[in-house]
Amino acid sequence: MSPYRSKTVFMVDDDxxxxxxxxxxxESKNARFVSWNRMEGAIEAIKEIEPDLILLDxxxxxxxxxxxxxxxxxxxxxxxxxxxxxxxxxxxIEREIALNSGADAFLQKPIEREAFFQxxxxxxxxxxxxxxxxxxxxxxxANRENMEYGGNxxxxxxxxxxxxxxxxxxxxxxxxxxxxxxxxxxxPLQGRIFITHAHWDHIQGFPFFxxxxxxxxxxxxxxxxxxxxxxxxxxxxxxxxxYFPVTTDMLKAHIDYExxxxxxxxxxxxxxxxxxxxxxxxxxxxxVRVKDRTIIYAPDNEIKxxxxxxxxxxxxxxIDFIRGADVVIHDGQYNRAIxxxxxxxxxxxxxxxxxxxxxxxxxxxxLTHHDPDSDDQFLSKVDKEMDTYxxxxxxxxxxxxxxxxxxxxxxxxxxxxxxxxxxx
Numbered sequence: 419m420s421p422y423r424s425k426t427v428f429m430v431d432d433d434x435x436x437x438x439x440x441x442x443x444x445e446s447k448n449a450r451f452v453s454w455n456r457m458e459g460a461i462e463a464i465k466e467i468e469p470d471l472i473l474l475d476x477x478x479x480x481x482x483x484x485x486x487x488x489x490x491x492x493x494x495x496x497x498x499x500x501x502x503x504x505x506x507x508x509x510x511i512e513r514e515i516a517l518n519s520g521a522d523a524f525l526q527k528p529i530e531r532e533a534f535f536q537x538x539x540x541x542x543x544x545x546x547x548x549x550x551x552x553x554x555x556x557x558x559x560a561n562r563e564n565m566e567y568g569g570n571x572x573x574x575x576x577x578x579x580x581x582x583x584x585x586x587x588x589x590x591x592x593x594x595x596x597x598x599x600x601x602x603x604x605x606p607l608q609g610r611i612f613i614t615h616a617h618w619d620h621i622q623g624f625p626f627f628x629x630x631x632x633x634x635x636x637x638x639x640x641x642x643x644x645x646x647x648x649x650x651x652x653x654x655x656x657x658x659x660x661y662f663p664v665t666t667d668m669l670k671a672h673i674d675y676e677x678x679x680x681x682x683x684x685x686x687x688x689x690x691x692x693x694x695x696x697x698x699x700x701x702x703x704x705x706v707r708v709k710d711r712t713i714i715y716a717p718d719n720e721i722k723x724x725x726x727x728x729x730x731x732x733x734x735x736x737i738d739f740i741r742g743a744d745v746v747i748h749d750g751q752y753n754r755a756i757x758x759x760x761x762x763x764x765x766x767x768x769x770x771x772x773x774x775x776x777x778x779x780x781x782x783x784x785l786t787h788h789d790p791d792s793d794d795q796f797l798s799k800v801d802k803e804m805d806t807y808x809x810x811x812x813x814x815x816x817x818x819x820x821x822x823x824x825x826x827x828x829x830x831x832x833x834x835x836x837x838x839x840x841x842x
Contacts (some may be wrong), residue, residue, distance in 0.1 A: 545829055
C-alpha cells in the first residue's frame with residue numbers, strides 16, 4: 419500500500435495550469451488532490467475537507483495567501499497541518515512574512531518536480547500521533563496557575579497509521595475530555611486502554627469516559643495484576659454505590675478486561691511489551707512498537723538519585739528496555755532539590771530521568787506527571803533549566819495537556835523528522 423493513500427492535498431491558486439501540474443504530481447503518489455481558485459470560501463472548504471497538506475498562492479485575485487495562512491495558523495484544528503506558500507516573486511520580505519505567518523515552506527514557481535516530491539513525502543509521511551490529555555500527577559489541579567501545562571491527571575492517546583485500534587494510556591481525569599472529542603466523530607469506536615496501575619490519578623476518569631456507555635463501541639482494558647484483584651475487580655471497586663452513583667453494569671459498550679502480560683503481545687499493526695516500574699504498587703512501563711518506531715510510556719517510575727554511581731539491576735533493565743527509543747514519556751515529578759524528601763514515593767527527579775535517557779540514547783523525551791504544587795511559573799523555570807540538556811535530544815519537553823507530537827514512520831527514515839505542536 420502506498421504511504422500516501424487516504425491523504426489529501428488542498429491547493430488555493432487561481433493559476434489553473436499550475437493546479438493541474440501539482441494535481442498530477444500529487445495523484446501520482448496516490449494522494450487525493452483538491453484545488454480552490456479564490457480566497458473567498460477557502461477556509462470553509464478546508465474545514466470541510468480536512469486536508470493533510472495545504473498549498474497557498476501568495477497572491478490571489480481577491481486577497482492574499484498570507485491572510486489565509488495566518489487565519490489557518492490561528493485555527494486550533496489545523497495548527498499541525500503543514501502549509502506551503504507558492505509565488506513567482508523573489509522578495510525576501512515576503513518569505514519572511516510567510517514564515518512568520520505560520521507557513522512551513524516557501525516554494526518558488528515554476529515548481530521543481532524532485533524538490534516538490536521531497537517536500538510532499540515529508541508532509542504526507544505516515545505518523546504515529548501522540549496527544550496528551552492529562553499530564554498532572556497525584557490529583558487534578560483546576561487552578562488558574564496550572565493552565566499552561568494542564569491540570570488533568572494522566573492520559574495519553576496514540577493514533578496509529580497501521581491500525582484502526584484507538585490506543586489510550588491511563589484513564590486519569592484527562593480521559594473525560596478525550597471521550598468528549600471521540601463521541602463527536604459519531605461512529606463506532608474500537609480500542610485498547612492500557613492502564614499503568616490503579617492509583618486514583620490513573621483511573622479516576624474511567625467512569626467519565628462517555629464512549630463506555632455506548633453499545634456500539636468495543637474496548638479492551640488492560641492493567642497489571644493488582645494486589646486487590648484483576649482489572650475488572652479494581653475498576654468495578656471504585657464504581658460502587660459507596661463511591662459513585664454509576665456501577666460498571668451500566669457501561670453498555672462491549673468491554674474486555676485483561677490482565678496485562680509482561681511478554682510482548684502482538685496486535686494488528688503494533689506490539690506492546692511491559693516491564694514493572696519502580697513504584698509502590700504493581701505498575702507497568704509500556705513499550706509500543708509500530709513499524710520502525712518505539713514509544714515508551716512510564717509516567718510513574720522512580721529512578722534513584724544515585725543511579726549513575728550505584729546502578730541497580732532495575733536501572734540496568736530500564737536502560738536496556740528504553741535503549742534507542744524514538745519517544746519516551748517519563749515521570750519527572752520532582753527536581754533534585756525536592757527528591758530527597760520524597761524518596762521511595764515512586765517518582766523521579768526530572769534531572770535523573772533526563773540523564774538516564776541520555777545514557778540510553780533516547781531521541782525524544784517528554785517529562786510528565788507534574789506535581790500538584792508545581793505551578794506554571796515553577797514548570798517554566800524547569801523548562802529553562804532543561805536547555806542544558808537539549809543538545810542531546812531531538813526533542814526535550816515538559817509534557818503539556820493538549821500537546822500533539824507526530825512521529826514519522828516508514829518511508830521517512832530520519833527520526834528528526836518528528837515534530838510537535840502546541841496545545842490545541
